Amino acid sequence: MSVVRDEQGWTFQDVVDIVAKATRRSADRRKAWRWEHWGVEPDAESQAALAAELGIPMKEVHRLGWPGWLPDGGPVRTGFPWTREGTLQALDDTLEHAMLDRRGFMKLGGEALTVLAGQWLTEDPEPVTAALAGGRIDAQFVADLEDGLPRLRRLEARLGGPRARHLLGAELDTVAGILKEASYTDRIGRRLLRLGAELARLAGWSSFDAGLHAAAQRYWTSGLRAAHAADDRALGANIIKSLSLQCYDHGLFADARALAAAAVDGVGEVTARTLAMLLLRQARAAAACGDHAECDRLLSAAETQMDRTGAGDDDPAWTGYFDAAEFHAQTATCHADLGRPRLAQRHFATALDLMPAAKSRDLATYTVQSARTHTALGDADHAVHLLETAIPMITAAPSQRNAARAAAARAELPLTAKDPKVQHLDQLLGTLAA
Structure with missing residues (x-):
């Protein structure tokens, strides 16, 4: 809508x-x-x-039925070749349709996604040398484009998906146009493809955060092809990880698990921080499937990798969000899914203590999640307090996912609608509509 x-x-x-x-x-x-x-x-x-x-x-x-009859951008196409030309076709298709997607549910089912991940694992990238009409692109020009990525990441994290997705889509459109119209060396071509892949990942994430799941799938599937053509296995794995989280949010836990495993299997040699991030996505999927032993094994492996991280590591820039606070928050989510609210609460408390105030959206996410663990532990009053604390954060960084989480946490409260605390909370939740 x-x-x-x-x-x-x-x-x-x-x-x-x-x-x-x-x-x-x-x-x-x-x-x-x-x-x-x-x-x-x-x-x-x-x-x-x-x-x-x-x-x-x-x-x-x-x-x-609702919301399937709302106008949208058509089916998500995944049959493009795993070549440079196929990547450009996929980007064109995404840019044509993603902003028109009006559906708040996923269009690609589990089999289509796992087939896509399997192709990513097995296809070999081809050389990228373009000799199209247009000016010659040099390294400095690409570096200038790349310099804008940190700013875009900060804007998306602080403003929220609904506000950032149009800007990211426009940036991706610019890079796709350069890929099609300019001429450049093979090395420059790979850098442009890598830039396009990261912009598609960010645009997909902002769409996901806005509740536009079909649009997110369009961006991510085309971004996966761009990362593959650039021969950047780590970036491709990060996009697969995002698709896994989307399946998790939709209750497709087996699909989430298969995609998370594909990301780890295909990532290649990466830094300890990158591997810890991917292992935690696997752990979350295992927890959602109720596999206590596998989740604990993966949590232990992720912790080992986090302990190995160092200041001199050449981490990809997109791992910057994955710090100690995020590690504890993700670990807490695993324990919450496994029915361990007390252990989850300890990790949520650590995460919230470590998380900087500028990360309004993440603070809102984990404050709401922490409220749910307090409810599970029988402390409804503190849960209400935490939800009240989260609402201004959601207002500052609008997020459909966080609004839905807050509504779900409210529904879990074992308090009557006549309780003054609940009435006040409902009034605050109502301000999100305004």
Whole structure:
């Protein structure tokens, strides 16, 4: 729904006004916010009013259901060749459709994703030498483009996905145009492809954070091809790791596990920090599958790698977020999924103590997760306090995933709706809609 609003220029109030005009109901904008952020499905009359406004036949509304009937960018295509030309085709397809994706669910199923990961593991990258029309690109020009990546990473982390995805998409469009139109050496071509892959990864992450999962899949699958063409195994593994997390969020735990394993198997020689990051993704998938022994083994292996990290390591720049605070937060999530709330809470407390205030989105994520462990431990009052603390963070760095987490944590509270603490919390949650 969010991308429909974006393209139409609608606010939440505009959406409910359309429904109210057709149904003669109240126009409370919080309804539209709940449809978009809490997964609440509009009733039949509301959907009929929106479909009429968008020109969607009712037979499609009945056939596809909510939110499947909302206009989107078509299927996610994965059949492009694992070549330079195939990479450019994939990027073109992504740039044409990703901003039009309006569906808040994944389009690629587990088999399609695991086949894609298997191809990434086995295909050999071809040489990249372009001699197309346009100017000759030199190393300094590419270095200038690469210098913008740290700023883009900071903006995405601090502003949140909904605000950053358009900027990232425009940057990726620029790099894709250079790849198609300029001429350059094989070495420069690989650097451009690596830059395109990282921009696609970031654009995918911002779409994922905004709840636009099909758009995220478009960016990540094309970015995976770009990383492969650049012969950057570590970057490809990081993109596979993102796809694994998306499956995890959708309850596709076996698929998440298979993808996380593919990332570790195909990453090659990497720094200790990079390997620890990938092992923790495997551990999370194992925990979600209820495999206590395998999760504990992977947690131990990840901890060993973290202990080996040093200031002189040549870590990829995209591992910068993965510090001690993130390590403890990810470890806590594993223990929470395995039904170990007390152990999870200790790691969450450490993570929150170590995490810098500038990381509003991450602080919100793990504050909400910590609240859920307090609920599991029987301390509902402190859980309410933590949720109240998280709401301004979500406001500062908007995130559909964090809004949904907060709603889920609220639903778990063993307190009645008449409890004054809960009423105050609900009022604060309502401010997110405004």
